[in-house]
Each structure stands twice: as structure tokens, then as C-alpha cells.
């Protein structure tokens with residue numbers, strides 16, 4: 001069963017240009033009205049993701065991957081096209097949103113867990129597991145402002161995976177963690193996959209995409225160049241990069 005179905009999805013952003021012809025006009029505010037340029041971040045993108053599948057989205061910087069995930073999670077609206085999502089989406093796009101830097105690790109787990117929809121009891125039962133998974137047991141009472149960015153992501157990911165996701169959207173969030181932690185997270189994703197969780201995984205780490213995703217989509221400046229079996233999509237991507 002398809003849990004995500006995207007048909008001819010397009011997204012255009014309006015980029016403002018302020019025209020100030022002379023310094024005098026700029027200083028006196030006598031400028032022409034702002035004009036806008038339209039920028040197409042996604043152009044007629046279509047694909048579907050099956051339940052329990054880990055689906056990769058790859059492409060160069062600025063190719064529209066994050067825009068696509070933001071539309072799937074309803075953070076932004078498409079300009080045209082159709083997006084159907086049949087289960088609840090848990091977006092891990094910006095891990096750690098809501099973290100309080102003056103709070104300790106444990107206080108942040110309690111707060112973040114609440115934001116992610118866990119009950120008080122669920123959080124209390126899991127605090128130790130979360131700290132162990134994040135490898136931060138020794139830092140339980142340290143304030144977050146003393147943590148490195150990698151430590152913050154470890155804490156956020158460790159808390160977030162305790163929720164009961166149906167569809168997970170991951171946007172390059174693991175890249176900040178060190179190699180050992182990245183491996184741990186990818187192992188967790190495999191466990192999720194085995195439990196039937198659907199995962200959409202945006203990454204520049206092509207080896208991780210190849211290893212964990214069954215199918216993938218390659219975007220090139222908003223254009224869906226190829227969708228299919230991950231190995232073929234990655235080979236195509238590598239081949240096209242060599243030709244440039």
C-alpha cells in the first residue's frame with residue numbers, strides 16, 4: 001500500500017528584488033516598487049512510497065530535497081500538484097527545535113518528549129534509555145549550552161526515536177553526529193523499517209542511502225530526474241556528475 005503519493009508537485013518561491021537606481025533614491029526612500037522573480041524549487045515531481053519502505057531523496061545542494069520534505073510535513077504549501085499522506089508524519093527536519101539552552105539534558109528530554117507527544121510516564125520510563133542511547137549519561141545534569149552541536153543532535157535524536165512514528169522524515173539530521181552515532185541511528189532506522197515504519201531519508205551520504213533505502217528519487221534543480229531502485233539512481237547520479 002502506498003502511504004505517500006505525490007503527483008505533479010511543483011513549488012515556486014517569490015524572490016523580492018528591491019530596485020534602487022541611485023543613492024539619492026535609496027536614501028530618500030524614493031525607490032521603485034519591489035519586483036519579484038519566481039523561482040521554481042520543484043517542477044512536476046511525482047513518486048510514491050510504500051508502507052514500510054525506506055525511500056531516499058538525493059541531489060545536489062539546492063535541488064529541492066528539503067522543500068519536498070517540508071511540503072510532505074505540511075510546513076509549506078505546494079504551488080500546484082497533489083500530495084496524499086495516509087499515516088501520521090513525524091518530521092525530524094530540525095531536531096532539537098524547542099531545546100532550552102539553560103536547561104539540563106534531563107529537563108530538555110522532558111520538554112522535548114512532551115512536544116513530540118509522549119506522556120509524562122513514558123518520558124520518565126525512558127530517560128535512562130535516552131541518555132544511554134545518546135551516550136550522554138555523564139552529562140544528564142549539565143546545561144545544554146555546554147553541549148557541542150553533535151551532542152545536542154544525539155540528545156534530540158535519542159529522544160525523538162522514543163516516539164511511535166508511522167512515517168519518519170529525516171533531512172540530513174544525522175550528519176552532525178560522529179560516525180559511531182550515525183551508525184547507531186541507521187541501525188535504529190533499520191529496526192523501525194522492520195517494524196513497518198515508512199521512512200523518507202534525505203542525505204548526501206550515498207553509501208548510507210544505498211545500504212538502507214530500497215528505492216530513491218534524484219532531484220536536479222527541482223526536476224525529478226530518475227526514480228527507481230536505489231543502486232540505479234545513485235549510478236545515474238554519479239555518472240551525471242562526472243559528465244559535468
Ligand SMILES: Nc1ncnc2c1ncn2[C@@H]1O[C@H](COP(=O)(O)OP(=O)(O)OP(=O)(O)O)[C@@H](O)[C@H]1O
Nearest residue numbers: 013014039041059060061062063064065066067068
Ligand atoms: N523560503 C524560500 N524562499 C525562496 N527560495 C527558497 C526558499 N526555500 C528554499 N528556497 C530555494 O529553493 C531551492 C531548493 O532549496 P532546498 O533547501 O529544498 O534544497 P536542498 O536540495 O535541500 O539543498 P541542500 O542539499 O543544500 O540541503 C534553493 O535554491 C533555495 O534557495
